[in-house]
Each structure stands twice: as C-alpha cells, then as structure tokens.
Amino acid sequence: MAKKYGMIHDNNLCIGCQACSIACRSENLIPESVYRLQVWVKEEEYPNGTLGYEYHRQSCVQCENTPCVSVCPTKASHITEEGIVLVDVDLCVGCLYCVAACPYQARYVHPVTKAPDKCTFCHDTRLARGEEPACVTVCPTDALIFGDLNDPKSKINQALSTRVTYREKEKLGTNPKMFIVPNHKGGINS
Amino acid sequence: MNQIWGSMEQYNTVVWHWPIAVYLFLAGLSAGAIISAIVIKWMKGNDVSPWDGIIKAGAILAPVTIGAGLLLLITDLTRPLHFWKLLIHYNFGSVMTLGVLALFAYFPVVILFFMGVFKKELFETGALKFLAPLADLALAYAKLIESITLILAVGVGAYTGFLLSAMNSYPLFNTPVLPALFLVSGISAGISANLVVGLLFFNSSTKDGNVSYLHGLDVKVSFVELFFLFILFVGMFYQGGAAAHVAKMALSTGGLSSLLWVGVIGLGLIVPIGLNFALPHGVKHSHGFVIFNSLIVLVGVMSLRYYILYAGQIFVG
Numbered sequence A: 001m002a003k004k005y006g007m008i009h010d011n012n013l014c015i016g017c018q019a020c021s022i023a024c025r026s027e028n029l030i031p032e033s034v035y036r037l038q039v040w041v042k043e044e045e046y047p048n049g050t051l052g053y054e055y056h057r058q059s060c061v062q063c064e065n066t067p068c069v070s071v072c073p074t075k076a077s078h079i080t081e082e083g084i085v086l087v088d089v090d091l092c093v094g095c096l097y098c099v100a101a102c103p104y105q106a107r108y109v110h111p112v113t114k115a116p117d118k119c120t121f122c123h124d125t126r127l128a129r130g131e132e133p134a135c136v137t138v139c140p141t142d143a144l145i146f147g148d149l150n151d152p153k154s155k156i157n158q159a160l161s162t163r164v165t166y167r168e169k170e171k172l173g174t175n176p177k178m179f180i181v182p183n184h185k186g187g188i189n190s
Numbered sequence B: 001m002n003q004i005w006g007s008m009e010q011y012n013t014v015v016w017h018w019p020i021a022v023y024l025f026l027a028g029l030s031a032g033a034i035i036s037a038i039v040i041k042w043m044k045g046n047d048v049s050p051w052d053g054i055i056k057a058g059a060i061l062a063p064v065t066i067g068a069g070l071l072l073l074i075t076d077l078t079r080p081l082h083f084w085k086l087l088i089h090y091n092f093g094s095v096m097t098l099g100v101l102a103l104f105a106y107f108p109v110v111i112l113f114f115m116g117v118f119k120k121e122l123f124e125t126g127a128l129k130f131l132a133p134l135a136d137l138a139l140a141y142a143k144l145i146e147s148i149t150l151i152l153a154v155g156v157g158a159y160t161g162f163l164l165s166a167m168n169s170y171p172l173f174n175t176p177v178l179p180a181l182f183l184v185s186g187i188s189a190g191i192s193a194n195l196v197v198g199l200l201f202f203n204s205s206t207k208d209g210n211v212s213y214l215h216g217l218d219v220k221v222s223f224v225e226l227f228f229l230f231i232l233f234v235g236m237f238y239q240g241g242a243a244a245h246v247a248k249m250a251l252s253t254g255g256l257s258s259l260l261w262v263g264v265i266g267l268g269l270i271v272p273i274g275l276n277f278a279l280p281h282g283v284k285h286s287h288g289f290v291i292f293n294s295l296i297v298l299v300g301v302m303s304l305r306y307y308i309l310y311a312g313q314i315f316v317g
Helices: A019-028 A067-071 A097-101 A123-127 A134-138 A155-162 B018-041 B053-076 B095-117 B119-123 B129-140 B142-165 B178-201 B208-239 B241-252 B254-278 B287-314
Strands: A005-010 A038-045 A051-058 A077-079 A085-087 A144-148 A178-181
Touching: A005 A155, A019 A038, A019 A123, A019 A134, A067 A077, A067 A097, A134 A144, A144 A155, B018 B053, B018 B095, B018 B142, B018 B178, B018 B208, B018 B287, B053 B095, B053 B178, B053 B208, B095 B119, B095 B129, B095 B142, B119 B129, B129 B142, B142 B178, B142 B287, B178 B208, B178 B287, B208 B241, B208 B254, B208 B287, B241 B254, B254 B287
Parallel strands: A005 A178
Antiparallel strands: A005 A144, A038 A051, A077 A085
C-alpha cells in the first residue's frame, strides 16, 4: 500500500518558538513577505480567571477531499498518491481559484512564479531524501509528529491512538491529514 | 489569533478583485441579451428580415460583451501568457473548466446569430462578402442554432453563479440560490442593455410593442431577483452559525451593505418596480423613460456582482 502522510500538532507541547516557521523558510527558500507556515498565538482567559495560550499552526492541512484540487481548471493543483497536495507551476494559469477555494488560507501567490504556492511537507527536498519535513525535524519540544497513516506501527498512528485529536473545520468534509491535540493543561495562576 | 513573528499580509485578503465582478456582470449581460433577442425574434411578425432593433442590439451585445469580459478575465490572471493552457487542459470537476467548454460552444453560436441578423448590412457586399455562405447557413438553420444558443446562454448565465457557489470557504458564495440569482439578474441586465442599444442606435427599426413587452418582462424579472435575494439571506440565517453571522455582517456593515441597500435593492430593483407602477402609461412607455429605467437596472446588476464578490470574500464568519 502507498504511504499516506499526515502530521500532528500538539498544542500542549508547542511553545510558539517559531523554529518551524524559520526552518521552513530556510529549507524551501521562501521569498520575503510570504509564508508557507506560521504559528499563531491566542491568549485565553479560562472560566476560573486563569490565563493561558492557545497555538495555531497556520499552514496547509493536506485535505483528502481537496477544495483546491477540485476547482483547479487545468489540474495544476493535484494530490499525490501519498496524499500530498502540490502545485504544478507549469500547468498553472494563475486564476487563483484554488487560493479562494481553500478554507484554511494555506495558499499565497509566489512573488516570482506568480503561481500559488503552499506547504508540501517538504515533498521535493527532505521527503525525497528520506528525511522528515524541516518543521518536524527542528521542533525543540516534539510538538510535531509526522508519518505514514497507512502504517499501523508508525509514530503518528501510535500518537493518534493515545492522544485526543481534532481537525480544523471538519464539518466542511475536507478530511484534513493535519491533526491537532487540543490544549488540556488549562490556565496558569499568575 | 495573532502571529508571533512574520507579516500577516497574505491572510484575510480579497483574492478576486473588481475585474472578476465586471466579468461576472458582462457574462450575465451577454447571456441575457441573446436570450431576450431570441425571445423577441420568435414572436409573430418578428421572425423575418428587416429585423427589429432589439434583435440587432442583442446580436451585437452578446458577442461583444462576452468577448470584452473574457479579455478582462485573461488579463486579470497572474500568469496571463499561460491562459491557453485553460483551453487544452480540462478538469471536468471544476466549474471553471465547464465554463470554458460552455463558452467554446457559446461564442461561435452568438457570432452566427450576429452574422445572420447583419447579413444584408455586412456580408452581402464589401470586404466581408466571403463570409456570406456562413451568414446564409446561420439563416437557414436559424431555429436550430437559436435553440442551442438558448440552452448555452442559460449555461453561461448560471455558471458564473456556480463558479462562486462551488467554494465552501465563503458562506455567502456557498449557497444554492446564487446561480439562479445571477441568471435572473443577468437576464434583467441583458433586457436593459438591449433596450438601451435598440432605442439609441436602431430607433427606426425598433417596434414599440417589443419595447413595451421587454420592459414589462424586466419588471417581472426584477421581482424574481428581489425574491431570490430574500431567499439568499433568509436561507443563511436559517443555517445558523457562521452563515447567519456572515449574513448579518453583509447586510449591515460598512460601504458594502450601503451598496446592497442603495445600489442593488434601491436603485436597481425598488425604483424601477416602483416607477413602473407609479408613472402614468404615457410616461412609462416613452423612449426616454425606458432608457433611463434600463440604465439604472444595469447599474443595479453591476452593483450586485460587485457586492456579492467583495462581501463574500470579506465576511467569512
């Protein structure tokens, strides 16, 4: 069976250090002013008055039912057998239908090619060399887990069996392969 | 949520800008112009040359507006020199591909319609004489070509709505009524444009009966459009959650909601409908009033496209 790549972002382990974002830029030579990946932060006040942080990984969630691929008129946006959504720049006319159709704001227009660009799980670079995506490798707290969802013994499937996860905007039926472990630590007294 | 590091510029932006709104308007207008021209042509007494001014107007407007709209659309691509790839690579699940295919068929038939209508003026003598056989063909198979054109025109008018409603990233787009709303407002725009061009440029050949008929039809279509707008927002409120929130914002926030209430609903629908009932028969059927009425309807339909495109992308819940 082909591999099916997925990722977990554990909100309890993430410290918002931005190492993943920088590693992504460095590995994938992302031009200034655009981002494949950012980590956002939200201050939370819990019902008992204590405070905490919620983190959000802002990037492609690698949908199985991909709005961006469905709307693309030339099949420039496509999904590989391994479940990674990519853009074939050569086929792209720049209609930006995929950018608009993505419910996760994962895509931006690359300033040089003028075609939409996005997270590829480092498909052409690190994955091709048998390595994990740059963000996963560099994460100092192991908040990111990457692996093959079709392999019952993979690290990601072990984690999915022991941690409670959800996926963003699940009701849209996009079936993302980006899983989130919600914050369950609650607030901290100041 | 806030970023910790980096620019937020690429997020929460409008992806499709005003040229797309103008294209959506022109595509709807083109479809509406050819539909109303064919409706007039199929009426008793109108089915032989010399053609009524309305038919001439539609024959010109349909190809010109769709051509201008497509040019605008191509120049708006971020990679315009690659546009030809749209013509040879297809994704049958994409509304854009289906639109390209519909236009592939629609463009030739509206040009054939034009050639048939203007055979005497353009193709019997002069430089374009070599195209006369094609114009003859258009006239010989007029009924068949027009029947196919009607179906394709409905496709072109509605597809612009499906283009937006296919995206579940925007609650205001992702509604089943949008293609119907765009089709009826496009028909309204086509009728109005035909009346303006027919009365201004082909006044001598435009029959008053046809003008009254189309003007009356436009009022009825405006009622349908108003009802579809009502269905759109009520439906969103009934969905609850993000859709209800978006509907509330889109109806009440900033310049865009003013554009809806003043431009789309006020100027474009209520005023024309109201004047039609309030004015005496003589004024209502004067050419000056019909032209004025048609122009404000056109402004209203353009405002609707602009409003839907921007409000849909700005208010996302």
